[in-house]
Amino acid sequence: MSSAEDPARPTPGTSGAAGPGPWGRDGGVRRVMGVETEFGISAPGEAQANPMLLSGRVVHAYASPSGSGGGRGTRSRRATRWDYADEAPLRDARGYEVDRARAHPSQLTDVPPDVAASQAASAGTALHVAEELEEAGLANTVLTNGARLYVDHAHPEYSGPEVTTPRDAVLWDLAGDEVAREAMRRIAASPGLGDVVLYKNNTDGKGASYGTHENYLMPRSTPFADIVRALVPFFVSRQVVTGAGRVGRGQTGDGSGFQLSQRADFFETEVGLETTLKRPLVNTRDEPHATADRWRRLHVIVGDANLCQVANLLKVGTTSLVLATVEAGEAPDLALENPVAAVRAVSHDPSLTHLLTLRTGERLTAVQLQWRHLEAVRAFVERRQGAAVDADTAEVLERWEQVLTDLEADPMRCARQLDWVAKLRLLEGFRTREDLSWDAARLALIDIQYADLRPERGLHARLVARGAVETLHDQAAVARAVVDPPEDTRAWFRGECVRRYGDEVAAASWDSVILDVAGRTSLQRVPMLEPLRGTRASTGALLDRCPTAADLVLALTGGRPAG
Amino acid sequence: MAPQEQRRHERREDEPDEVPAPAPTTTARTSAGDAEVDDLLDEIDDVLEANAETFVRSFVQKGGQ
Numbered sequence: 001m002s003s004a005e006d007p008a009r010p011t012p013g014t015s016g017a018a019g020p021g022p023w024g025r026d027g028g029v030r031r032v033m034g035v036e037t038e039f040g041i042s043a044p045g046e047a048q049a050n051p052m053l054l055s056g057r058v059v060h061a062y063a064s065p066s067g068s069g070g071g072r073g074t075r076s077r078r079a080t081r082w083d084y085a086d087e088a089p090l091r092d093a094r095g096y097e098v099d100r101a102r103a104h105p106s107q108l109t110d111v112p113p114d115v116a117a118s119q120a121a122s123a124g125t126a127l128h129v130a131e132e133l134e135e136a137g138l139a140n141t142v143l144t145n146g147a148r149l150y151v152d153h154a155h156p157e158y159s160g161p162e163v164t165t166p167r168d169a170v171l172w173d174l175a176g177d178e179v180a181r182e183a184m185r186r187i188a189a190s191p192g193l194g195d196v197v198l199y200k201n202n203t204d205g206k207g208a209s210y211g212t213h214e215n216y217l218m219p220r221s222t223p224f225a226d227i228v229r230a231l232v233p234f235f236v237s238r239q240v241v242t243g244a245g246r247v248g249r250g251q252t253g254d255g256s257g258f259q260l261s262q263r264a265d266f267f268e269t270e271v272g273l274e275t276t277l278k279r280p281l282v283n284t285r286d287e288p289h290a291t292a293d294r295w296r297r298l299h300v301i302v303g304d305a306n307l308c309q310v311a312n313l314l315k316v317g318t319t320s321l322v323l324a325t326v327e328a329g330e331a332p333d334l335a336l337e338n339p340v341a342a343v344r345a346v347s348h349d350p351s352l353t354h355l356l357t358l359r360t361g362e363r364l365t366a367v368q369l370q371w372r373h374l375e376a377v378r379a380f381v382e383r384r385q386g387a388a389v390d391a392d393t394a395e396v397l398e399r400w401e402q403v404l405t406d407l408e409a410d411p412m413r414c415a416r417q418l419d420w421v422a423k424l425r426l427l428e429g430f431r432t433r434e435d436l437s438w439d440a441a442r443l444a445l446i447d448i449q450y451a452d453l454r455p456e457r458g459l460h461a462r463l464v465a466r467g468a469v470e471t472l473h474d475q476a477a478v479a480r481a482v483v484d485p486p487e488d489t490r491a492w493f494r495g496e497c498v499r500r501y502g503d504e505v506a507a508a509s510w511d512s513v514i515l516d517v518a519g520r521t522s523l524q525r526v527p528m529l530e531p532l533r534g535t536r537a538s539t540g541a542l543l544d545r546c547p548t549a550a551d552l553v554l555a556l557t558g559g560r561p562a563g
Numbered sequence: 564m565a566p567q568e569q570r571r572h573e574r575r576e577d578e579p580d581e582v583p584a585p586a587p588t589t590t591a592r593t594s595a596g597d598a599e600v601d602d603l604l605d606e607i608d609d610v611l612e613a614n615a616e617t618f619v620r621s622f623v624q625k626g627g628q
Contacts, residue, residue, distance in 0.1 A: 038627045051625045154625030210627025275628040429600045441615040448622050449611060457610055468603065
């Protein structure tokens with residue numbers, strides 16, 4: 001192994017693309033972050049189809065060669081496998097590890113799904129299908145843009161590459177939507193394969209929910225209890241900005257009516273390790289995918305999938321800023337009474353009038369609670385940056401203020417920026433025109449079809465095509481992000497290795513690339529434990545000098561002979 | 564549109580009192596974009612799946628994270 005030579009080692013002065021670290025402490029919005037999306041999936045012609053196999057069909061369609069040497073965002077003849085070596089899904093941020101034997105099989109994400117299933121001793125269809133997928137190499141691939149596309153439980157998941165700004169988080173999330181569309185197109189064009197439709201939503205309205213997770217890199221030194229204290233009231237209130245809207249109330253949609261969030265009804269506890277059952281508002285999974293004594297990766301599972309780009313920008317931007325105040329020890333104390341019940345109450349109140357109760361006894365609406373957060377963040381940024389606020393931070397602050405102002409005046413003013421408002425505008429229009437009650441099937445249909453990713457069928461896609469929602473990135477930029485990795489994180493090294501060395505990349509993960517090089521008997525594992533190394537600035541020249549993976553290994557091992 | 568989709572009652576009797584009524588205070592009709600909304604609805608009519616009832620019932624997902 002060549003681990004003595006971290007390729008991602010920075011040349012002096014280039015450890016970060018944007019100023020001095022540690023991230024989050026420069027009083028701005030920038031930090032290493034990323035968004036994962038589990039897509040809803042259906043096969044119109046195959047009602048009984050196994051969702052794992054359907055999801056495998058999506059990964060395979062995108063990853064496999066299509067005559068022109070691999071998928072648009074892939075380069076190998078085989079799908080790049082995942083390196084599970086550094087995964088630790090049972091490690092809890094509160095300082096202990098869950099016994100494997102007591103964990104739910106869905107928590108064992110550090111081994112291929114077939115192994116997880118057999119460890120849980122649950123033989124049967126799931127085990128069989130998972131084995132079939134893994135053996136065929138269909139369960140996972142790493143894209144040239146640094147993302148991971150794989151089968152997660154019963155859904156295809158796109159885990160975007162690490163980025164450092166909210167704008168880039170939105171861009172590479174949009175790239176994931178485009179990856180999903182391309183996979184659907186390829187399946188549709190394949191004779192003998194039934195069509196698959198993908199949805200960017202988080203519930204079927206019948207009891208199932210699947211996640212859109214945000215990841216934020218934080219210094220390990222920040223006490224986890226401080227993070228929890230600050231995030232709970234923030235998550236309760238941010239739904240007024242980030243909610244994607246939902247028709248129906250309760251996990252199975254028994255109650256009629258509209259609510260702000262797809263996910264709100266699925267959270268049952270304040271803090272916890274689980275992600276598939278007893279879901280917590282703050283998830284404690286402590287799997288940093290980075291140098292563990294320096295970093296933690298905050299894994300946020302409470303959010304909705306956003307199609308509106310402004311809502312998506314605000315989701316990651318405002319969260320990153322609140323975390324910056326926590327890291328500085330300057331977060332306001334806005335602790336709520338009964339936060340789990342409060343999440344639902346806020347989501348179930350599109351009039352935005354519900355009063356939340358702080359532990360101090362003060363009562364205020366979710367929008368007012370968001371104002372409190374904005375005021376605290378703005379004061380914090382001013383203390384750190386003065387009048388010269390960096391552009392990424394300034395954009396988030398300005399848009400945040402505008403959206404809160406508009407929500408207080410008339411929520412419909414946010415129909416071009418926020419998903420729940422855009423969706424509600426369509427629903428109210430239909431309800432009024434056709435005199436429908438909230439349990440009308442056509443309203444539930446609009447809810448589902450809003451998130452259909454097909455350009456011709458998806459209602460949000462139609463809004464974009466009409467210019468009825470605001471966009472932050474044009475089509476050309478999204479097309480580039482489908483293929484190219486962000487340049488200012490280790491995603492650049494990962495994506496470029498896949499692009500340049502294709503078949504010689506045996507496996508990869510967030511913090512490693514494993515090369516299978518001709519003439520070497522063992523696999524060469526390149527560790528990348530620092531997310532801000534492996535940038536274009538620090539490794540571009542090295543890769544340019546190395547036309548093959550063998551050259552790269554030679555360069556990294558200081559020119560030692562093959563072994 | 565199926566007759567059973569017609570408006571019946573705004574509130575269910577078993578709904579807890581503290582839950583606000585489903586209808587928001589503002590509607591699409593109050594905003595300046597009425598014409599735009601009408602245009603949108605006309606376009607969406609052409610895009611919506613034909614049999615709403617069946618489609619919604621068959622949209623069933625397995626749980627995820």
